[in-house]
Amino acid sequence: MLSHETAAEVQHLTDKPSVKIHITVPHARRPGQHKPIKGVVIHRSDLSRPQRLPPWQLPRTRIEDTVLDLVAAAATFDEAFGWISRALSRELATAGMLRDALASRQRVRWRAWLTEALADAEEGIHFPLERRYARDVERAHGLPAARRQARRTIGGKTHYKDNWYPEYGVAVELDGATYHPPEQTKLDKHRDNVNLAADDTRTYRFGLVDVTERACDSAAMVAASLRRNGWQGQPNPCHRPGCTVTG
Numbered sequence: 001m002l003s004h005e006t007a008a009e010v011q012h013l014t015d016k017p018s019v020k021i022h023i024t025v026p027h028a029r030r031p032g033q034h035k036p037i038k039g040v041v042i043h044r045s046d047l048s049r050p051q052r053l054p055p056w057q058l059p060r061t062r063i064e065d066t067v068l069d070l071v072a073a074a075a076t077f078d079e080a081f082g083w084i085s086r087a088l089s090r091e092l093a094t095a096g097m098l099r100d101a102l103a104s105r106q107r108v109r110w111r112a113w114l115t116e117a118l119a120d121a122e123e124g125i126h127f128p129l130e131r132r133y134a135r136d137v138e139r140a141h142g143l144p145a146a147r148r149q150a151r152r153t154i155g156g157k158t159h160y161k162d163n164w165y166p167e168y169g170v171a172v173e174l175d176g177a178t179y180h181p182p183e184q185t186k187l188d189k190h191r192d193n194v195n196l197a198a199d200d201t202r203t204y205r206f207g208l209v210d211v212t213e214r215a216c217d218s219a220a221m222v223a224a225s226l227r228r229n230g231w232q233g234q235p236n237p238c239h240r241p242g243c244t245v246t247g
Contacts, residue, residue, distance in 0.1 A: 001050050001059035003043055004073065007066040010058070011051075014088055024039050024048050024061060024069070043069070044181070045107055064101035068108070077110050078128050081117055088126050095121040124148030127173045130162060132211040133218075138163075140238035142220035143244045144231065146172065168229035171203045172222060202229070216243045 001007075004022035004060060008014045024043040031042055042114040061069065067087045074080035088094040095118045102114060117131060123247045125131050125148055138146065150164035163172040179216065202225050216238060223235040237243035 001048075001061055003061045003066065004041070004069050007060040008070060008083075010060060011063050011066060011092060012090065013063065013066060013083070013092060025193065033157065045069075062101075063087065064097045067093060067098060068101055071114070074108060077113055080110060080114070081128050081131065084114075084117060084121065085126050085128065088121050095119075117155060127174075129208060129211060132208075132215075133163065133172065133174055133206065136215040136238075137206075137211055137219045137222065141206070141223065141243075142234065143219060143223055144233060144234040163227060168221065168226045168231055169201050170225045170229060171201055173203060173205045175205055175207045216240060216245055220245045 001024055002010060002022065003024035004242060005014065005018040005020075006022040006174060008047070009018050020041050021042065022041045024045050027044045027046050029044065031037065048061045048069065051062045053059065058122040060066070064087075067083050071080040074083065074226070082126070083161070084098065088095065099118050102108060102111070102118070108114065120131055120225050122155050123134075123145075125134050130148070134146075134148075137143070137205055144165065144196045145160075146163035148163060148168070150161045152159050152161060152164070160175045161171045165171070204225075206218055219235065219238075223231075226233075235245050236247055237245045
């Protein structure tokens, strides 16, 4: 059956055509053992199961198995999480489907991280940058949990906030090059200015560096705004040396 990048292509998990055709066969099968099949990559596995399809369509792995196969082949966890992000954001799979498939596999790289990422996904955290904010800025410094992908109506128009603290009038938007191209970022900044004039929301807009190298500084800024607007909690320094957050 089709698998990996080829299955991802026909399942619309990726928009990039696969350079080679990837297929998965049971371990007992040995196609191409004596003579390689040009342009075909053969994977052997008894874990992946076929997607239920009409008989006239090419057999392929289930979407959840396609995702986990690509996760296993990823060079980094961020790349692996990218496949999960696409499956969830394109509504091709649910966190529950991926969790069940993960539980059926005995040997999986980054199992603990993937389990945590799927729990995050159920909160609406679908992109690597969003996950870094929730983990390294918010949770690591004891900030309250924001509402993810929060729907708001301002001036008769519907807006979505990546991270919204409704009790304190603070929002955090995340600009990642992979899903916020420059022209979109300009529109987002204009929208933030309009929203500020309409309801006095304090909006922070963070990029990759702000939620990685400068995570502590970003947490200190958000904490200051939250406390200024009524949050009674206390932020705490994280495990990083020289963390700038104080209680």
